[in-house]
Amino acid sequence: MAKEGRGIVATILKNLVNSLRPRQMFGNEMGKDHLGNTYFEIPADPRAGKRRAERWFAPKEKEDFEQQVPAEWEAWLRGRRSEAPKEEEVLRNLALMQVKKENARKIAEREAASRDSSSLGTEVKGKESFPARKEYEIMPGKPQNK
Template identity: 50%
Template sequence: MSQEPTRRLWMIVFQNFINSFKPRQISGTLKGTDHFGNKYYEIPRNASVGQQRTSRWYDPPVKDDFMQEVPPEWEAWLRGRRREPPDEEEVLKNLAIMHMKKKNAKIVDAQAGKKTPMSKGMETFPKYTEYEVSPGKSENDSH
């Protein structure tokens, strides 16, 4: 009888080893989408199978695009800083505030007589003629 638990243990270890090579079929519940087209999923924690934390992730609309945007409300939910996912109204309200701030910044710069540095959005870095592009060279110097 003492051999029975040991055999069972090795059988479990071997079965887990074989199962580790099989692709996982992860299916979570869809919690929402955003205006970028991202879909957000969650698998709630299940202590009975040893899962201590909830699993949260998102599927972007374009899989190979590495410059994807995630709204701050959804990012907070993904990282576990908020319990409930944001509703669409909250995300749209904050998006409208962000656009209003960009518009107001352009108006203030125009009133101050400055060129607007952000022509493409957040990814562009402002270029000013009074600063060097690289150390020792100005923008007008040739290579």
């Protein structure tokens, strides 16, 4: 019975000492993106009971609630990647995205031009709209009259 009491007192004292230890309150700056956002992280500390790192970003404009975040940084913020992306990787993917947007714009212009230039004849509805083929019979055993 006495051993249980010491265990509780020891646990309380251990928790008190751990609570008085200094801990990291501000994050380490992990990088910046081309939009001006700054990214921070406080690493995980299993001794203190933190299994996951805390990650966040400070936007360039504080009041902008529809702030864009590059896909690489968003994956890092959500914990889908362990290492913060390098600036070269983000810039390479941004250049690729701009090339794809330009190609999509050119294709859309080409399709719009082809739609305008192609003249479709008047639309014929009914039996006349179907093609007439000489090799097919309308009724079995009787050739087509046309």
